[in-house]
Amino acid sequence: MAKSSVLGYPRIGENREWKKALEAFWGGKLEEEAFESALRELRLKHLRKQQEQGVDYIPVNDFSYYDQVLDTAAMFGIVPKRFAYSGGPVPLSLYYGMARGTEDATACEMTKWFNTNYHYIVPEWDGASPALTENKPLIAYREAKEKLGIEGRPVIIGPLTFLKLSKGYKEEEFDHWLAKLLPLYVQVLQELEQEGVAWVQIDEPVLVTSVSRSDIERLKKIYNVFGTEAPGLKIMLQTYFESVEAYSDIVQLPVQGIGLDFVHGFEGNVASLKQYGFPIDKVLGAGVVDGRGIWKASLRTKLNLLEMLSEIVPAGRLVVQTSCSLLHVPVTVSQEEKLGSELRGALAFADEKLDELVVLTKALQAGETAVAEQLHSNELDLAALQQSEARNRRDIQQAVAAVSAAEPRRGKSFAERHVAQQNKWQLPILPTTTIGSFPQSAEVRKARQLWRKGDWSHEQYEAFIREQIDIWIGLQEEIGLDVLVHGEFERTDMVEFFGEKLDGFAFTQFGWVQSYGSRCVKPPIIYGDVAFAEAMTVEETKYAQSKTKRPVKGMLTGPITIMNWSFVRDDIPREGIAYQLAYALRQEVEALQTAGIGMIQVDEPAVREGLPLKKRDQAEYLAWSVKAFRMTTCTVQDETQIHTHMCYCEFHDMIDSIEAMDADVISIETSRSHGELIHSFEENTYKLGIGLGVYDIHSPRVPRVEEMTSMIDRALEVLDPGLFWINPDCGLKTRGREETVAALHNMVEATQLAREKLAVEV
Structure with a gap:
């Protein structure tokens, strides 16, 4: 039976509660304990919302105090030497110092997260002594289970992507640092396995960019190690933002699931599936709901795509997903009372995308007739905007x-x-x-x-x-x-x-x-x-x-x-x-x-x-x-x-x-x-x-x-x-x-x- 999944949820809150708490804390208006409490309350609210919507696989460890890449660096003790870090859990003062700078040390570099408008803090390996400072995915999993009874799916940035997005080492040192990093990932995964975690989501978005043969060999090594050292843990290897490169190699990796983007990587991923098929022993995470755009999906079009995928991958091995984390879209359309009806009716923010996931999953499980009303309403909403005067000037x-037919040039x-x-x-x-x-x-x-x-x-x-x-x-x-x-x-x-x-x-x-x-x-x-x-x-x-x-x-x-x-x-x-x-x-x-x-x-x-x-x-x-x-x-x-x-x-x-x-x-x-x-x-x-x-x-x-x-x-x-x-x-x-x-x-x-x-x- 098909399941639904979200790859990540916006952290800022419907009314930017997250931002307000951060800035109050930085400004000395909120003590650390109160700050931690405010973010915990917000984090649980987001998990509860996904739970109530009926999402099957809910991500944990997607919530951050600043940035998910910075979180990974802090978890593994990757702190630039200019901050005089001496080991152990990274305190908030140091964590935010790396992001924003201190009186004595400049901030780490910031750059864009692939081709989005989100910017991450670039990890620096110069002088680093990697060590597991705390198991953040495990902490997040325990919180969701203990507070809400949610069997969450921990999210971790994969080692290949993490190193590729870092700086401070020479290319020939890549494998040296990978060797330092792998045992730390293994420790994280083993502790999750011992806790009884069923699935973990390991994000490797770098796989949609150019992947060398050396990178393929590294991937094989990484995931062979993971499979050997934590054999009871199921891994969803997640990609997004485009179609994967080296598809035939990647789908043979020793993982239990592969997540593909069927929105921004639609043509390439569909072509690869049709050419090479999909392993019968793996789950396909089908990213059909756009995690970056704010328009309602054409549910009938998406359902046709899912039915086509079901011919290649049995429905019991199909997970209906967002194409990427919902970090990149606003939280909810429900508060937008001033937008015109034609436009408002065609919008879907994070919460509305949860609805789309659930409707599509239900259609796969019970047939189109079970969601006929939603399909019809969806078609009317999309047609109203497309036929509007604003789109036909x-x-x-x-x-x-x-004007665009001419070649634009300055006079001299x-x-x-x-x-x-x-x-x-x-x-x-x-x-x-x-x-x-x-x-x-x-x-x-x-x-x-x-x-x-x-x-x-x-x-x-x-x-x-x-x-x-x-x-x-x-x-x-x-x-x-x-x-x-x-x-x-x-x-x-x-x-x-x-x-x-x-x-x-x-x-x-x-x-x-x-x-x-x-x-x-x-x-x-x-x-x-x-x-x-x-x-x-x-x-x-x-x-x-x-x-x-x-x-x-x-x-x-x-x-x-x-x-x-x-x-x-x-x-x-x-x-x-x-x-x-x-x-x-x-x-x-x-x-x-x-x-x-x-x-x-x-x-x-x-x-x-x-x-x-x-x-x-x-x-x-x-x-x-x-x-x-x-x-x-x-x-x-x-x-x-x-x-x-x-x-x-x-x-x-x-x-x-x-x-x-x-x-x-x-x-x-x-x-x-x-x-x-x-x-x-x-x-x-x-x-x-x-x-x-x-x-x-x-x-x-x-x-x-x-x-x-x-x-x-x-x-x-x-x-x-x-x-x-x-x-x-x-x-x-x-x-x-x-x-x-x-x-x-x-x-x-x-x-x-x-x-x-x-x-x-x-």
Whole structure:
């Protein structure tokens, strides 16, 4: 008989209780015991919800105090030596120190979790002495069983994936560290086996990326060891986000179940099943409910897929699953009372996806007639949105088709533009600037709330925003920055702000998801054709420019980032959505230029986040992503300087695409991985303007002048000083005023020292 399973559940809570508890604890407003109690209550609530919905296999150890990869590192004592760790269970102070930094030690690097908008803390092996500090999956299993009577399925990140996502070792040392790690995993599994655990879920998402023959041999060794040392424990080897590579090898591994993604890896996984079949002694975890998207599944389509799979795998060996953890979607649609009925009826967040799992499983068990009412209602809901006016705007579709048919280009080459821009702006060598946003204080957030609630008039709110702009224009001049920004005090979020002003978007009230740490975002929903309605940023930017003689950058979020940081419609290709966004944003760029703004930053921090996991698909994605950016910016004058910004990424494999964007200046978020990016520029020549972030804004610590001087000196070994800019590595929205001013003062001082050094060398 078919069963249902969830691979992971959102940890943040329906009303972000998790985030609030973390920040209260960090701020000293919540004692550790009360903090632990608050998270325990939330964790049990989530388990109870899945239990009541009737899910058969409920995950445990998917709940985290910050990040699941950091949890794994802490469990195995993988702590960077700069934190002076002496062994034993990792205390919360050290755990959060690794994530956020301390006064004496910089935080661990943070990067994206495959091609999602979730970011994990990168484990560092330099100086590590691996040891099992505590069996976190066992603790989670016991809690669920003792408190709720749930026979949970512990979730663990697999050793191959964990090591592949780590840093601090040489490639030739991989097997050495794997040998250190394997006995620790064995100990975890043996203790779970002794406790009576039936199934354990071992996540190996790295198997959907390129897998070498060496990796296959490692997998065989790993899972042979697991099967030998913990023979009574059933292993569900779980993959997600794409189709598995080396399918025929992976399904022969000595495990009792294989989990495959039949949403984002549909074509590849179905093709592999049809070509190679599936072992008769294994369970197939069929990930048919989308764990990353927010749209209702077409239940009849999913049921047809499951029935096809049942012809290959007997129903008794079929588990109906989410395609991945539900970490990536909001908690529930039930609170979204302000959305239109057409849209609301087509949405499914985490709780609604539990319903879908149960309905599909019931249909397999008892036949379609048992769920006929749900199937019919589902079809009506999906058809209503598809036939809506919002999805059928012929004027926009035709205009975008015409614009995207041409190849977007600036009027002159970068070299020619650079001369014109230097003549216009007369900036010093190593110009200083920031990425765009300044601290959004409690006062700023309160003012926005008063305005949104109607307690403040538009005029009151506008006056308040102008006061903030006045303050920070003055502070930037006092600090000595060369190129200023207005601070973005009117903006809630760099994507939400633009979505609220463009047609084709909708916004939830409670649709929060975790991005990194306690940072939660409420992604817009692109549900219809996107269109420009009116100028979005001109008023505030023009006002800021009127308050200073120094240049003020106009600040926009680029088309690919808006797309990648939104929940997008799934009825047209993502390329088409990108071009609609680009066409709308082009009109805003032109409006800024007309208003006299001669520097315009079009941020694309999420370009690489959308990079397909399969290398064969990456060139096509990068090509249309670059085209969308150039569509946005290509119509400006030669003297207008286009900036862009990108976040934590490994850029060495897309330097050519970054250069092809043809931005006059790009700033890159690199402070946690500065050396790695510098190495990329040692191997690849970059001929456009560039700023490598010289300090980490995700940590509250104020970096010393010497730290930033060292980063600047290192960058200037491989980059042209005439094209190099100095900036923080990201926006300063989440920081406090005092630390921001202090850090920027230090940045300007470090820049001045670098200028003096260059003058001496010349």
